[in-house]
Amino acid sequence: MSITDAIKDMEKYMGLEKDFSEYMNAPLPNNGHAYIQMDYKTGKQWVHCPYCGKKNFPVEEYTKISRLPYQCKGSNCREIFEVNV
Ligand SMILES: [Zn+2]
Known part of the structure; x- marks a missing residue:
């Protein structure tokens, strides 16, 4: 379960x-893929790093990204993860 x-x-x-x-x-699946979360101040959706949780870049409803390898901008993280939007 x-x-x-x-x-x-x-x-x-x-x-x-x-x-x-x-x-x-909801809890996030730990599969090395980026996740989208809303910034509660501005109401915009952001792509977050699955390793450190850093907000990396904003996306809109019409944004389409598939299988983009992206390196986290967090100075202590720098992990490469996959973005699907
Ligand atoms: Zn990170």
Whole structure:
């Protein structure tokens, strides 16, 4: 059972009217791929590094990226990860 299933189970058990996703982000798969998260100040979507979590570059709804190898700009990280948007 993954942590995502455990949270789904908890939702059912607690009988919540609202979805958990309104309070927290779903856990991320650890597969070396970049993830997209909203910047809550500006409402823009950003591509984040899967290793250190640094915001790397912004994307829009119409942005299409597939299999882009990208090196993290974090000075202590510099990992190369794959971006799919
Ligand atoms: Zn990084």
